[in-house]
Amino acid sequence: xxxxxxxxxxxxxxxxxxxxxxxxxxxxxxxxxxxxxxxxxxxxxxxxxxxxxxxxxxxxxxxxxxxxxxxxxxxxxxxxxxxxxxxxxxxxxxxxxxxxxxxxxxxxxxxxxx
Numbered sequence: 001x002x003x004x005x006x007x008x009x010x011x012x013x014x015x016x017x018x019x020x021x022x023x024x025x026x027x028x029x030x031x032x033x034x035x036x037x038x039x040x041x042x043x044x045x046x047x048x049x050x051x052x053x054x055x056x057x058x059x060x061x062x063x064x065x066x067x068x069x070x071x072x073x074x075x076x077x078x079x080x081x082x083x084x085x086x087x088x089x090x091x092x093x094x095x096x097x098x099x100x101x102x103x104x105x106x107x108x109x110x111x112x113x114x
Contacts, residue, residue, distance in 0.1 A: 061096035068099035072110045082113035 014032055021028060021035040028038045066076035074082075083090065088109070098106040 058092065061092040064096040064099050065092060068103070068106055069110065072107060074110065074114075079110065079113070083109075086113050088113065 017039050018030065018032070018035055021039050023029065024035070024038060027034045029035060062076060065079065069076055069079040072079075090109070095106070095109075098109070
């Protein structure tokens with residue numbers, strides 16, 4: 001009996017991955033094995049960098065809060081300690097946004113905890 005392969009499905013799979021690698025350099029965009037490896041490695045980079053994005057944004061927020069707190073005569077760690085002691089639950093993202101876009105509100109929070 002002849003060997004049966006579902007060429008329609010396998011070709012569709014290859015076409016789908018080759019479409020995803022469109023724009024890559026050299027053989028990475030049109031040679032099936034190279035494109036497949038590149039695409040798979042790209043997925044691992046995407047997974048890793050979703051975690052790194054959170055890390056770098058948190059670091060940015062801390063730097064912004066620290067800069068604004070030092071203008072008010074406090075350091076970042078002292079400010080966060082005072083906020084915790086007063087029971088003010090405000091996250092770093094919002095606090096950094098206030099420090100940059102609404103300095104009066106940030107100053108009001110600092111004055112409340114001093």
